[in-house]
Amino acid sequence: MATSIPVVDFQKYGLHKKNETEITNADLKKIGDKLIAAFDSIGFCYVINHGIPQDLISQIFGVSNTFFDLPTETKMKYVRPKDSDMDHGYVKMEAESLNPERPGDNKEAFDFAPSHQKFWPNKEVPEMKDIFQKFYDECKQMAFRIFDAFTSGLNLEDRNFLRNSHKNIGRDGNCTIIRTNWYPPLPKDGSIKPGQERCGEHSDYGSMTLLFQDGIGGLEVCNKNGDYIPATPVPGAICVNIGDLMQRWTADKLKATKHRVLIPESEVLKNKGRQSIAFFIHPDVDRVITCLDGSDKYKPILASDYLKLRFSLTYL
Numbered sequence: 086m087a088t089s090i091p092v093v094d095f096q097k098y099g100l101h102k103k104n105e106t107e108i109t110n111a112d113l114k115k116i117g118d119k120l121i122a123a124f125d126s127i128g129f130c131y132v133i134n135h136g137i138p139q140d141l142i143s144q145i146f147g148v149s150n151t152f153f154d155l156p157t158e159t160k161m162k163y164v165r166p167k168d169s170d171m172d173h174g175y176v177k178m179e180a181e182s183l184n185p186e187r188p189g190d191n192k193e194a195f196d197f198a199p200s201h202q203k204f205w206p207n208k209e210v211p212e213m214k215d216i217f218q219k220f221y222d223e224c225k226q227m228a229f230r231i232f233d234a235f236t237s238g239l240n241l242e243d244r245n246f247l248r249n250s251h252k253n254i255g256r257d258g259n260c261t262i263i264r265t266n267w268y269p270p271l272p273k274d275g276s277i278k279p280g281q282e283r284c285g286e287h288s289d290y291g292s293m294t295l296l297f298q299d300g301i302g303g304l305e306v307c308n309k310n311g312d313y314i315p316a317t318p319v320p321g322a323i324c325v326n327i328g329d330l331m332q333r334w335t336a337d338k339l340k341a342t343k344h345r346v347l348i349p350e351s352e353v354l355k356n357k358g359r360q361s362i363a364f365f366i367h368p369d370v371d372r373v374i375t376c377l378d379g380s381d382k383y384k385p386i387l388a389s390d391y392l393k394l395r396f397s398l399t400y401l
């Protein structure tokens with residue numbers, strides 16, 4: 086039973102390998118087996134040697150930082166509308182509770198959905214739009230590489246099953262987004278609400294999440310013993326986890342693990358902000374999610390109906 090977060094090495098199948106067909110089935114299966122073992126136990130892994138350029142990762146952290154540094158009135162010009170179909174824009178401090186039983190999360194965010202993008206702070210952060218689009222494209226390609234290993238590890242007959250279920254990523258008919266999170270330094274007057282966290286404990290909703298963290302740390306993941314353990318940032322690694330829809334799809338074989346970011350206890354960390362960037366992957370909205378093992382553990386559900394249900398519970 087895993088009590089720590091395993092590392093999965095994509096050296097043989099990262100984006101630096103331009104030719105996807107170069108890898109042997111046996112090598113892909115080896116990566117897939119490690120991936121599935123991680124999702125079967127703790128639900129999280131670190132993917133190293135993924136090939137997303139480090140420069141681009143630094144750039145998206147940089148432009149996000151510039152955006153969050155803007156005055157609140159400016160950021161509010163780009164606020165994400167409450168309507169859940171419009172998943173693009175600025176999410177203000179305490180606007181959502183990832184654990185609905187807690188006060189609003191002590192964070193800000195900016196969501197980017199390519200097919201719903203309407204506004205960008207082009208005047209204030211001119212490079213933001215381009216960098217987000219480039220990063221989105223890289224994450225999409227990486228997600229497909231991970232899905233190839235995934236289907237191999239699950240021994241699915243149709244090796245393109247997960248690619249085909251997500252074929253509209255970045256277009257209408259798919260809700261995959263980039264979310265950049267900003268957890269500001271804590272107020273000096275200590276005005277944190279009872280029970281408030283930087284990010285309340287939750288599992289993600291969709292099929293899979295790619296998470297990029299800065300070096301500050303704070304993400305914690307619940308292991309099988311029910312203990313939260315730190316997901317300490319590994320330089321250059323992507324922290325990958327599966328969401329509830331993937332758990333349902335695999336009839337609970339794989340785990341959508343709860344995770345959280347607490348208010349830090351140390352004075353040093355309280356005075357520091359923290360950044361993370363997530364690529365939340367969802368299947369195409371018209372996909373009917375039916376248990377892959379052929380069981381009837383869960384009723385088939387339309388991906389879009391599932392997502393609407395989950396959003397209605399968290400977005401205040």
Ligand SMILES: O=C(O)CCC(=O)C(=O)O
Binds near residue numbers: 304344346363
């Ligand atoms: O900031 C983090 O490390 C985690 C954020 C997260 O879990 C989320 O936005 O779903």
Ligand SMILES: [Fe+2]
Binds near residue numbers: 287288289344
């Ligand atoms: Fe999450």
